[in-house]
Amino acid sequence: xxxxxxxxxxxxxxxxxxxxxxxxxxxxxxxxxxxxxxxxxxxxxxxxxxxxxxxxxxxxxxxxxxxxxxxxxxxxxxxxxxxxxxxxxxxxxxxxxxxxxxxxxxxxxxxxxxxxxxxxxxxxxxxxxxxxxxxxxxxxxxxxxxxxxxxxxxxxxxxxx
Amino acid sequence: xxxxxxxxxxxxxxxxxxxxxxxxxxxxxxxxxxxxxxxxxxxxxxxxxxxxxxxxxxxxxxxxxxxxxxxxxxxxxxxxxxxxxxxxxxxxxxxxxxxxxxxxxxxxxxxxxxxxxxxxxxxxxxxxxxxxxxxxxxxxxxxxxxxxxxxxxxxxxxxxxxxxxxxxxxxxxxxxxxxxxxxxxxxxxxxxxxxxxxxxxxxxxxxxxxxxxxxxxxxxxxxxxxxxxxxxxxxxxxxxxxxxxxxxxxxxxxxxxxxxxxxxxxxxxxxxxxxxxxxxxxxxxxxxxxxxxxxxxxxxxxxxxxxxxxxxxxxxxxxxxxxxxxxxxxxxxxxxxxxxxxxxxxxxxxxxxxxxxxxxxxxxxxxxxxxxxxxxxxxxxxxxxxxxxxxxxxxxxxxxxxxxxxxxxxxxxxxxxxxxxxxxxxxxxxxxxxxxxxxxxxxxxxxxxxxxxxxxxxxxxxxxxxxxxxxxxxxxxxxxxxxxxxxxxxxxxxxxxxxxxxxxxxxxxxxxxxxxxxxxxxxxxxxxxxxxxxxxxxxxxxxxxxxxxxxxxxxxxxxxxxxxxxxxxxxxxxxxxxxxxxxxxxxxxxxxxxxxxxxxxxxxxxxxxxxxxxxxxxxxxxxxxxxxxxxxxxxxxxxxxxxxxxxxxxxxxxxxxxxxxxxxxxxxxxxxxxxxxxxxxxxxxxxxxxxxxxxxxxxxxxxxxxxxxxxxxxxxxxxxxxxxxxxxxxxxxxxxxxxxxxxxxxxxxxxxxxxxxxxxxxxxxxxxxxxxxxxxxxxxxxxxxxx
Numbered sequence: 001x002x003x004x005x006x007x008x009x010x011x012x013x014x015x016x017x018x019x020x021x022x023x024x025x026x027x028x029x030x031x032x033x034x035x036x037x038x039x040x041x042x043x044x045x046x047x048x049x050x051x052x053x054x055x056x057x058x059x060x061x062x063x064x065x066x067x068x069x070x071x072x073x074x075x076x077x078x079x080x081x082x083x084x085x086x087x088x089x090x091x092x093x094x095x096x097x098x099x100x101x102x103x104x105x106x107x108x109x110x111x112x113x114x115x116x117x118x119x120x121x122x123x124x125x126x127x128x129x130x131x132x133x134x135x136x137x138x139x140x141x142x143x144x145x146x147x148x149x150x151x152x153x154x155x156x157x158x159x160x161x
Numbered sequence: 162x163x164x165x166x167x168x169x170x171x172x173x174x175x176x177x178x179x180x181x182x183x184x185x186x187x188x189x190x191x192x193x194x195x196x197x198x199x200x201x202x203x204x205x206x207x208x209x210x211x212x213x214x215x216x217x218x219x220x221x222x223x224x225x226x227x228x229x230x231x232x233x234x235x236x237x238x239x240x241x242x243x244x245x246x247x248x249x250x251x252x253x254x255x256x257x258x259x260x261x262x263x264x265x266x267x268x269x270x271x272x273x274x275x276x277x278x279x280x281x282x283x284x285x286x287x288x289x290x291x292x293x294x295x296x297x298x299x300x301x302x303x304x305x306x307x308x309x310x311x312x313x314x315x316x317x318x319x320x321x322x323x324x325x326x327x328x329x330x331x332x333x334x335x336x337x338x339x340x341x342x343x344x345x346x347x348x349x350x351x352x353x354x355x356x357x358x359x360x361x362x363x364x365x366x367x368x369x370x371x372x373x374x375x376x377x378x379x380x381x382x383x384x385x386x387x388x389x390x391x392x393x394x395x396x397x398x399x400x401x402x403x404x405x406x407x408x409x410x411x412x413x414x415x416x417x418x419x420x421x422x423x424x425x426x427x428x429x430x431x432x433x434x435x436x437x438x439x440x441x442x443x444x445x446x447x448x449x450x451x452x453x454x455x456x457x458x459x460x461x462x463x464x465x466x467x468x469x470x471x472x473x474x475x476x477x478x479x480x481x482x483x484x485x486x487x488x489x490x491x492x493x494x495x496x497x498x499x500x501x502x503x504x505x506x507x508x509x510x511x512x513x514x515x516x517x518x519x520x521x522x523x524x525x526x527x528x529x530x531x532x533x534x535x536x537x538x539x540x541x542x543x544x545x546x547x548x549x550x551x552x553x554x555x556x557x558x559x560x561x562x563x564x565x566x567x568x569x570x571x572x573x574x575x576x577x578x579x580x581x582x583x584x585x586x587x588x589x590x591x592x593x594x595x596x597x598x599x600x601x602x603x604x605x606x607x608x609x610x611x612x613x614x615x616x617x618x619x620x621x622x623x624x625x626x627x628x629x630x631x632x633x634x635x636x637x638x639x640x641x642x643x644x645x646x647x648x649x650x651x652x653x654x655x656x657x658x659x660x661x662x663x664x665x666x667x668x669x670x671x672x673x674x675x676x677x678x679x680x681x682x683x684x685x686x687x688x689x690x691x692x693x694x695x696x697x698x699x700x701x702x703x704x705x706x707x708x709x710x711x712x713x714x715x716x717x718x719x720x721x722x723x724x725x726x727x728x729x730x731x732x733x734x735x736x737x738x739x740x741x742x743x744x745x746x747x748x749x750x751x752x753x754x755x756x757x758x759x760x761x762x763x764x765x766x767x768x769x770x771x772x773x774x775x776x777x778x779x780x781x782x783x784x785x786x787x788x789x790x791x792x793x794x795x796x797x798x799x800x801x802x803x804x805x806x807x808x809x810x811x812x813x814x815x816x817x818x819x820x821x822x823x824x825x826x827x828x829x830x831x832x833x834x835x836x837x838x839x840x841x842x843x844x845x846x847x848x849x850x851x852x853x854x855x856x857x858x859x860x861x862x863x864x865x866x867x868x869x870x871x872x873x874x875x876x877x878x879x880x881x882x883x884x885x886x887x888x889x890x891x892x893x894x895x896x897x898x899x900x901x902x903x904x905x906x907x908x909x910x911x912x913x914x915x916x917x918x919x920x921x922x923x924x925x926x927x928x929x930x931x932x933x934x935x936x937x938x939x940x941x942x943x944x945x946x947x948x
Contacts, residue, residue, distance in 0.1 A: 034190035035183015037414070039362045040447040044868030047362060075183035089181040093173055096837045100667030101180025102362040102414025108181065127877040134868070136362050136415050137667045139844030139906075140876040142837060158881055 006070045008033070009077030017064045023057075024048045026064035027074060035075040035105045039134070046133030049106035049113075050074045056113035058106075058132070075105035078112065088112045088150045095155070097146035099137035107133050111147045120151050167680030168897075171833035174672045176665070185412045188366035188383045189444050196368065196440035197226050199433065200285035201426070202275040202292050203452060204267035207301035207524035207861020208316070211265060211294070214275055219291035224284030226437060228292070229276045229429070231264035237432065240423055241397040242489040243389075245638040246326050246498050246520070254326035254520070257317035259488040261398065261425045261432070267296065268316055268487035269524050270861055271452025276429055278441055301524040301861040305461060305482040308523050316487055316522040325485050325494065325520035330502040331576045332476075332513040340476025340513035344467035348550035353934045354538045356459035356484065356855040357848075358871055359531045361666075363414020364445035365454065369430030373438050377405050380431045384410040385420045385664050386704020389641070391696050393423040393491065399432055403696075406431075410694045413666035417845070418530040419454045420666070421706045422491035426453070451866040456855055457531020459484035460497065464542045466550050467513075472561045476513040477505055479542065483520045483528075490529035494520065499637050500535030500625070500707075506574035507543045508585045508621045508799055509565040514575045524861045530706065532845055532907040536624040544620035544912035549931055552923065558619055558916070559598075563589065570890075578625060580797045582890040584825060585621060591823040592619070592801040595883050601805070604818075605924065613807040615818070616921025620802055622909035626901035627712030627796035627892070644791035645709070646700040647718040649678065649725050651784035653770035655763035657682075659721075660692045662702015663714030668838070668903065670710060673831040677715060677897065681722050683748040684762055700787055708901030711830060712796050712892065719896045720788035728780060732765045735776040796892045796900040800824035804847075804913035808921045813943030815851055815918055821883040822909060827891045827900035835902045839884045842906020848874035849907075850914035854936050872936070911935060922946060 001016040008031060015030040027033045027050070036059055039045035048059040051073040078086045085093060088111050098104040107130070114121060114129045121129065126147045127140070135143060149155045164170040179185050216228040240259040247253055263272050275292050279285035302308035302316055308323040316323055331337075341347060361383075368381040378401055384390050387408040394408075395401040413420060426443050433441040445453070460481050467476040483497035502516035551561040566585040573579045601617050608615035628634075631642035648660040659678055663670060675689040693699060705714070726746055733751035734741035743754045752759040768775055769784040805819040822839055829835050852872035856864040865871040891898030918937050922930040922945070933945045 033183065034187070035185070037187070037363070038189070039364065039414075040868050042447070042867045042869050044873075045362060045447075075181075079182055085178065085181060092181055093177040096174065096833050098177060098180055099669070099837060099841065100362070100415040101176070101185050101412065102187065104180050105183055123881075124877075127879075130876040134362065134873050134875060136360055136417065136845070136873070137841045138837060139840035139842075139874075139882065140879050141840040141844075141881055144876060144881070 002065060004064050004068050006067050006072055008072045009074060019063065019065055021064045022060050023062040023064050023067060024059040027059060033074050033076050037102055037105055039102065044134065046110060047103050047106040049109040049133065051109060051113060056110050075108060078108060088115065091146040091150035095142050095146040095149055097138065097143045103133060103135045107135060107143060111150065114147065115151055120153065123148065166686055167676055168830050170676060170831065172672055172676055172686060172831055174669045176669065176671045187363055187412045187414055188368065188381050191368050191381050193368060193370055193440035196442050197278045197280060197437065198282040198285050199276050199278045199430065199441050199443045200282065200289045201273040202277065202289040204263065204270060204272040204274055206267065206296060206298055207270050208299040209267050209296035210299060211263060211267060211274065212297050213295045215293040216275060218293065219277060219288040222284070222288035222291055224280035225288045226278040226280065229262060229433065231260055231262040234261045237261065237400065238398045240425060240428065241393055242494065243491045243640050244495040245640065246328055246494040247638060248326040249329040254494055255320045255324065256489060257320055261428045269526055270863055271526060272487070273425060278433055278437065303523055303525060303857050303859055303861050305484055305521040305523060308521050309519065316524055323522045325522055328498050328518045329515065330498065331505065331515045336513045337476055337478055337515040341467045341478065344475050345470035346468045346550070346554055348466045348546055348553055349463065350546045350549055350932060351463050352542060352545060352932060354458045354460040354462065354541055355935055356528065357457045357531055357853050358451055358855045359417045359419035359454055359457055360873060361415030361417055361419055364447055364450050365420065365424065365426065366444045367427045367430040368440060368442045369434035370440045371434040371438060377407065378431050378435055379407045379409065380427055381409045381411065382427050383413050383420050385413065385416040385666060385706055386702065387664065387694060387696050388662060388702040389704050390423050390427060394428050394431060398428045407697045410664055416666045417532045418457065418534055418706060421704065422455050422529055424453065447868065448866055451863055451871065452526060455490040455527045455529035457528065458538060459528050460538045462542050464546045466546045468550055468554065472554055472556050472564050474509055474511040474565045477511050477543070479505065479516050481518045483518050484525065485520050485522050486525045486527035487522065488527050490527040493527060493529040495639065496530050496535040501539050503576050503578045503625060504536050504539035504623060505543060505576050507540065508567060508623050510567050512575060516576065525857055532842065533904045534707070536904065537908045537911060540622040540908050541912050545915060545932065548916045559589065562621055578795060581794055581893045583797055583799050584888055584890050585799060587888040588799065588823045588825050589621065589801045591885055591888050592803055592821060595821040595823060595885060596803045596819065608807050612810065614810055614921040614925040615805065615807050616917045616924060618804045618913045618916025618920055620909065620912040620916055621799065622802065623797055623799040624904060624908050625795035626708035626798055626904070627792050627895065628707035628709045629795060630793055631791050641703065642791065643703055644789050645703055645714040645717045646787060646789045647714065647721045648700045648785065648787040649718065649721040651725060651766050653767050655688060655766045657689045658692055659689060659718055660699040661714050661718060662699055662704065663710040664693050664705040666705070668705065668710060669831065669834045673711065673834055674715065674718060676830055678718060678722050681719065681726065682762060683746065708903040711897065711899045712895050712901050713790060713792055715897055715899065716895045717788050717790035720790050721786045724786035724788060725784060728784060729765050731776060731780055732768050733760050736760050736764065736768060736774065792895060794894050796827065798824065798826050798900040798902065798905050800905060800909055802909040802913040804917040806914065806917040806921055808918060808942060810925065810946065813939040813946060815937055815942060817847060817880050820880060822906065823888060824886045824902065824905050825888045825890055826886050826902045827889055828898040829886060830899065835886055836884050838902045839906045840882055842904060843882050843910045844874050844879055845907045846910025847879060847914055850911045850935050851937050852878065918942065
């Protein structure tokens with residue numbers, strides 16, 4: 001076991017990890033930040049996406065030990081300071097971009113990373129960017145719409161929610 | 162005007178806040194003090210005799226608490242099947258035992274041989290690798306036709322063959338023979354409705370706990386119906402009475418049918434927790450999900466449609482082989498029979514219909530209900546054969562359907578169900594309005610100018626939802642009632658808690674159910690809290706599947722709320738010194754009819770709990786009521802769907818250019834949620850049509866055992882959908898007039914996609930292409946184009 005220290009959602013945290021401990025396990029099991037979900041074994045589903053140093057990362061592909069000193073942001077750190085939903089989160093609620101909620105944390109983290117890079121993505125750009133996040137409930141319609149809305153685009157013309 | 166609250170309002174979902182902030186509580190988020198972890202050692206071959214299982218080396222590994230094998234379960238029951246189908250000769254289906262851990266034989270890849278409980282999940286996994294298993298491999302039965310041959314090696318030695326049942330349903334031989342012998346035209350189609358993996362994004366999890374002092378067991382599990390699990394596991398497997406067994410299904414990350422069933426891992430964790438006097442947790446990997454979650458579809462069908470010279474349907478005859486897999490999952494026998502055969506009339510007046518289904522055991526993962534469950538299989542074959550018939554007879558695919566629509570209701574079909582309401586003309590008209598069919602030729606020509614083949618597929622669907630009248634399903638072999646229950650508890654200060662036996666795992670019940678109750682009383686939705694998913698604090702429930710929650714669970718809630726209102730009116734009458742028959746409730750105020758004398762909801766609820774001025778000799782204090790609702794028919798949502806595609810003639814790749822759905826769900830409580838349900842269903846249907854295929858090789862190895870190989874629909878595979886549910890013929894027999902919307906999208910969409918691709922190729926001059934089996938991958942489409 002080796003101690004690792006990183007900043008998670010603005011707070012400095014430390015924990016003992018094995019060399020094989022994944023960031024996803026560190027978040028879920030050591031820090032009990034269970035908003036980050038595990039949906040597959042092969043880094044395909046994207047339910048575990050978090051931000052590491054500002055970039056979207058599948059937390060099941062990163063070793064905790066390699067992230068000494070890193071800035072990590074999870075779904076628990078996405079609300080506004082006053083506790084209200086952040087822009088992407090609010091857009092997901094407004095446009096019914098989630099159903100069972102299991103893929104949602106990863107979906108929100110990916111969408112937020114996309115908008116940080118590309119503030120006004122097209123529908124096609126959103127669909128391509130979210131290719132690594134699988135949702136089984138929504139058929140993606142309202143997710144894509146929510147991301148467009150979160151970027152300030154008028155989605156009234158998009159077919160019904 | 163859209164409403165802003167209550168029934169009909171697009172109220173935003175209250176459950177979203179916790180899901181969007183990482184505060185959802187899923188089963189894997191539950192960690193109990195002192196919990197141990199189990200890892201299942203699973204068979205890596207499809208069919209073998211277990212010669213020996215040596216756990217001695219593994220038992221000595223670090224952290225191992227105990228290793229269990231099939232022998233440890235010899236004193237408990239097997240996993241029960243909840244539906245007994247009777248075959249064409251009046252005999253019960255063949256029903257093999259299903260042990261919690263394999264005994265004597267393994268019957269599919271993934272069958273559990275041993276279970277290692279250890280201090281950590283990693284230790285359990287590591288120790289499992291040290292178990293020495295000797296297997297004597299047997300010939301696996303993978304192909305259904307081969308498994309049915311005389312002398313084929315048997316999946317279950319104690320049965321007479323691999324045939325579970327041979328079932329015939331509908332019109333008698335004389336009627337069906339007459340229909341076909343008198344036909345001007347007969348269209349025949351052989352097709353495969355391929356096996357699918359449900360793939361809820363949350364893998365299954367079970368945490369067993371045991372309270373030594375009280376002798377109580379608790380199971381936390383990823384279930385769509387915790388009460389059903391309590392009943393099946395308690396009564397049939399472990400012998401724990403219901404008052405000593407609590408089952409909790411907290412936030413559940415999608416189900417789609419796969420979390421209806423009682424699974425071995427649930428029984429194991431409950432059993433082991435009691436044996437070890439400590440909590441035992443299991444979290445499935447995605448690989449385990451592909452090896453153990455009940456899969457869907459897997460029908461091989463021949464359908465024949467008899468028509469007169471004008472295109473009127475005279476008869477439908479089908480022969481289907483339905484794969485059961487290695488064991489009978491909880492509702493498996495009902496899916497190809499009563500959820501499939503009963504829908505073979507579709508939206509049409511076909512007078513003679515006969516359905517034959519042979520259910521087959523194979524060395525594959527069990528097959529059971531997956532979104533739609535039998536109804537997609539019925540719809541697909543019927544709507545495909547109609548399309549083929551229209552083409553053969555030179556008729557328009559819409560006109561041939563219109564010519565055969567049922568237009569008078571109630572309508573009793575030749576396959577034992579009675580549709581209460583519907584308007585198939587209206588949904589077809591609405592669909593045509595949505596898709597600009599007149600403009601199709603111009604779009605086709607434009608696509609052709611880019612070298613693409615464009616096609617349009619249109620079809621109808623009907624489904625039977627709101628499952629189900631208990632007496633009827635009992636006659637058909639169900640071993641359970643299919644009512645639902647609800648308790649409405651009004652608190653002294655006027656807020657309500659509704660405890661429902663329905664379970665929400667994405668459907669948004671916490672929002673839509675609250676809309677209904679708030680609307681009935683005329684109070685703010687936020688005064689109503691919905692509680693579900695815990696047998697300890699909800700009344701008996703049959704759970705959520707078959708698009709039944711609002712139609713059956715919602716009806717129970719309405720009945721309980723009606724009782725509340727009736728009692729509250731008596732209290733109000735006392736306070737207002739009037740007769741209770743003169744009391745009206747509107748907008749949360751009780752008023753003496755025709756006067757301005759009124760008392761508020763909150764004053765009445767307070768009086769119920771502080772009964773100082775109260776009709777105490779007539780009614781009890783308090784305000785809490787329970788209702789059980791047993792439907793007297795199924796509901797029959799129906800609609801018309803259209804898909805427009807472009808096919809790349811060089812590669813066979815299909816691109817969806819447009820998808821439209823016109824549904825009749827009866828009355829709508831929350832249109833936003835309904836739209837979302839349809840979207841998700843369509844995506845699963847398109848996934849089946851173009852991408853998904855659960856494949857086994859000839860030895861029974863799962864070739865599609867991860868997301869590297871099983872093609873889940875992703876955002877860039879799918880378009881925006883046009884959905885409409887303005888055609889509404891309310892259900893006539895439930896108090897809300899609702900029909901259910903959860904499965905429609907998955908039922909109506911596969912034939913639309915395949916019809917569209919065949920249409921594209923036909924218009925492109927490939928008249929030899931009359932059918933392509935799903936999924937329509939580029940290689941399959943390209944091969945079909947080559948002839």
